[in-house]
Amino acid sequence: MIKIGPKGAAPDILTSRGAALAAAHCAAYDLEPAAYQVSRKAGGKEFGFDDNVYAHSTVKGALERVQHGKCCYCEVFIPKPYAFGHVEHWRPKSWSQQAKGRPQIRPGYYWMAYDWDNLFLSCTFCNSSNKGNQFPLEAANARARDHHHRVSVERPLLLRPDGPDDPRDHIGFRRETPFGRTPEGRKTVEVLGLDRIDHVKRQRKLAKLIVYHNKIVKHHGDRSPLAAEVVGEARAAWAAAIQPDAPFSAMALAYLEAHPLP
Ligand SMILES: [Zn+2]
Known part of the structure; x- marks a missing residue:
């Protein structure tokens, strides 16, 4: 919310x-x-x-x-x-x-x-x-x-x-x-019922975001063009996920606060 x-x-x-x-x-x-x-x-x-x-x-x-x-x-x-x-x-x-x-x-x-x-x-x-x-x-x-x-x-x-x-x-x-x-x-x-397990779309959204988060952490500091592209895409996904028009943005913001990006 x-x-x-x-x-x-x-x-x-x-x-x-x-x-x-x-x-x-x-x-x-x-x-x-x-x-x-x-x-x-x-x-x-x-x-x-x-x-x-x-x-x-x-x-x-x-x-x-x-x-x-x-x-x-x-x-x-x-x-x-x-x-x-x-x-x-x-x-x-x-x-x-x-x-x-x-x-x-x-x-x-x-x-x-x-x-x-x-x-x-x-x-x-x-x-x-x-x-x-x-x-x-x-x-x-x-x-x-x-x-x-x-x-x-x-x-x-x-x-x-x-x-x-x-x-x-x-x-x-x-x-x-x-x-x-x-x-x-x-x-x-x-x-x-915000904490009920029925919120499967929210679970899926975080799972996807965590994949992006892991990519940023893994390739951080890697200057190769391929790594830069992967990191760029992942950062863009995170930037979009915390906007007010994104579904479950409160969850994304909370995750980012607990797990800051490098
Ligand atoms: Zn609702």
């Missing part, structure tokens, strides 16, 4: 139709707040959200540009075309929970369903398979339960992809495997 952004101005669809839809949700909630605090199955009411708005092509396009087409959490390239499910609500819109298996807290952050600050692109492994509706807070009782409460009093344990903190200060790597250095880092790795 790397720090992305700044995201820039919100796409018009969010500030026009999205803002109107959010205002309608807030008005509906105020008429019967208790109804939205239980599921439809249990006799309550649930908001319907318009994916033609929060996952509008202009929203996906703007997120693709700022995130270089990568998942905001694990840095894998997300294959196109993007589905609406690739648009991640950092604060869950329908309901939330402190951890998997813990009670469903209803409603979710419905007033932020079309909020540019709350939207990112995420792969289905991070978003659907792992995070789901989890939004862990340091103090669960500080959770903003409706639009009358301020989210600024919350202390989320899930790192925000666009800061203010740099995720790299919270998450380190042992070779290709991330680990948390701080409570936020540990919880973020756990919630997203």
